[in-house]
Amino acid sequence: MRLVSFSKKGGVAVGLRQGDKIIDLSIAAHKLPKSLAGILAAGSAAKAELKKIAAKPKKKAVLKASKVKLLPPIPVPGKILCVGLNYKDHAAETGNPLPTYPVIFTRFTNTLVADGGKLLAPKASSMLDYEAELAVIIGKRGRNIAKDKALSHVGGYACFNDGSVRDYQMKTSQFTLGKNFDGTGGFGPDLVTPDELPKGAHGLKIKCRLNGQTLQNGTTADLVFDVASLIAEISTVMTLEPGDVIITGTPAGVGMARNPKIFMKPGDVCEVEIEGIGVLRNPIAQGA
Numbered sequence: 001m002r003l004v005s006f007s008k009k010g011g012v013a014v015g016l017r018q019g020d021k022i023i024d025l026s027i028a029a030h031k032l033p034k035s036l037a038g039i040l041a042a043g044s045a046a047k048a049e050l051k052k053i054a055a056k057p058k059k060k061a062v063l064k065a066s067k068v069k070l071l072p073p074i075p076v077p078g079k080i081l082c083v084g085l086n087y088k089d090h091a092a093e094t095g096n097p098l099p100t101y102p103v104i105f106t107r108f109t110n111t112l113v114a115d116g117g118k119l120l121a122p123k124a125s126s127m128l129d130y131e132a133e134l135a136v137i138i139g140k141r142g143r144n145i146a147k148d149k150a151l152s153h154v155g156g157y158a159c160f161n162d163g164s165v166r167d168y169q170m171k172t173s174q175f176t177l178g179k180n181f182d183g184t185g186g187f188g189p190d191l192v193t194p195d196e197l198p199k200g201a202h203g204l205k206i207k208c209r210l211n212g213q214t215l216q217n218g219t220t221a222d223l224v225f226d227v228a229s230l231i232a233e234i235s236t237v238m239t240l241e242p243g244d245v246i247i248t249g250t251p252a253g254v255g256m257a258r259n260p261k262i263f264m265k266p267g268d269v270c271e272v273e274i275e276g277i278g279v280l281r282n283p284i285a286q287g288a
Contacts, residue, residue, distance in 0.1 A: 001050060002190040002278075003156065005036050005071040012075055014039060016054055017190055020065050028053045028061035036191060037074055037243025040139035040155035047193075072112045072187040073158050074137060079244040080107040080185075081234060082133075082162060084175065086224050086249025093257040102225045102233055105175040107247070110182050111163075115189035115280050119163055120287025121266055122181045128264045128284070131162035131250035132208035132216045132272040134201055136227055137191055138244040143235055150231035153240065156193045157201050159272045159280035160247050161186035161208070163264070166256045186272065186282045187245075197276050200227045205275040206251060211268055215258075218251025220274075 002017040008026065014036050015022035025032055025039075032046055033039050039046045084103035085091040091098050113119055121128045139155020163185055169178025179185075198204065201220055208216035225233070230246055255262035264270055268284040 001054065001193045001196070003036055003039070003073070003193070004068075004190050005073055005075050007069040007071055012071060015063070015068065016050060017065065018054065018057070022063045022065050022068050023053060023057045024061045024063055025053070028058050040137070041141070041242035043140065070114045070116060070189055072114050073156075073191040074243045074245060075112070076109050077243050077245045078241050079238070080109070080247065081245070082107055082179065082247040083225065083230060083249045087218060087222050087251045088224060089218070089222065089252035090250055090254065093252045093254070098224060102230060104234065105179060107185055108180050111180055111185035112187050113183050113185060113282060114187065115282070117186075117282060118183065118285035119161070119186055119264065119270065119282045120181070120183035121264060121284055122165060122287045125165045125167050126263060126265070127166040127256070128184065129164045129166050129255045130208050130210060130215070130264055130270050131164055131254060132206050132274075133160040133162050133250050134204070134206060134220055134248045134274060135160040135187060136201075136230070136246040136248060138240045138246070139242055141239065141241050143239040145232055145235040145240070147228050147232040150228040151194070151200055153231055154194050154227065155242060156191035157197060157277055158188060158191050159186070159274050159277055161270060161272045161280060161282065162247055162250060166263075181287070183287055186270070186280050188280050189278055192277050202226065204277070207273045208253065209271040209273070210262065210264065215255070215262065216251050216253035222251065223248060
């Protein structure tokens with residue numbers, strides 16, 4: 001299934017995507033939780049209800065996807081945990097050794113931008129870089145999760161563009177400021193449930209295009225730490241909750257590592273595409 005969050009009357013609604021249509025669950029399923037994180041937390045009962053709705057949607061609940069203003073799949077995650085240097089070729093292109101333990105940093109909700117929304121190039125820098133990444137959305141609460149049980153805690157997957165302001169990122173050994181400028185993290189368009197994809201989202205082609213030019217072309221088979229490993233390691237430290245997001249790292253081809261360097265600027269259009277998940281498309285605009 002493909003689930004989305006969208007704007008409705010100044011609030012947030014959840015939809016079930018079917019091709020060029022979206023079923024408004026606030027109309028079709030009054031008993032389901034009103035948030036996507038809540039639906040994931042409801043587990044098998046919610047999944048069964050969604051299957052019934054998908055098979056026979058109420059006509060008044062069906063919207064044209066082109067008329068819907070999407071929000072990030074999880075508009076306000078409790079935690080956004082990002083993984084650095086998690087592809088061998090990306091570690092190599094940046095001159096960093098391959099990590100022996102996941103390099104974890106955080107993003108905050110002020111950075112999130114939905115599919116179709118504008119990524120913001122800040123006035124403070126001209127070095128806004130693109131990073132195509134697989135996002136993992138937690139669907140079941142857990143702490144100290146064993147690796148062989150970890151994938152049962154996944155609620156779905158999405159595309160992510162980990163927009164990075166490189167000069168600020170490199171000012172210190174901590175990535176936080178360079179990864180948290182307002183409006184620099186593209187997220188969407190849909191949450192795709194695990195049953196639609198290979199186990200652990202393994203072996204999916206992942207690409208980034210800037211103004212139609214393919215600059216990153218990798219596969220999730222090359223993750224240094226796969227999805228199950230990341231969930232197991234992170235949950236050793238903290239409880240993972242439904243709606244938490246893990247951003248799993250980017251393959252080679254980032255703008256900073258190129259000669260000449262390539263950065264996103266106002267007027268550009270950046271697309272992240274992941275096989276089986278979809279295309280996240282964002283125009284670049286001038287930010288504050």
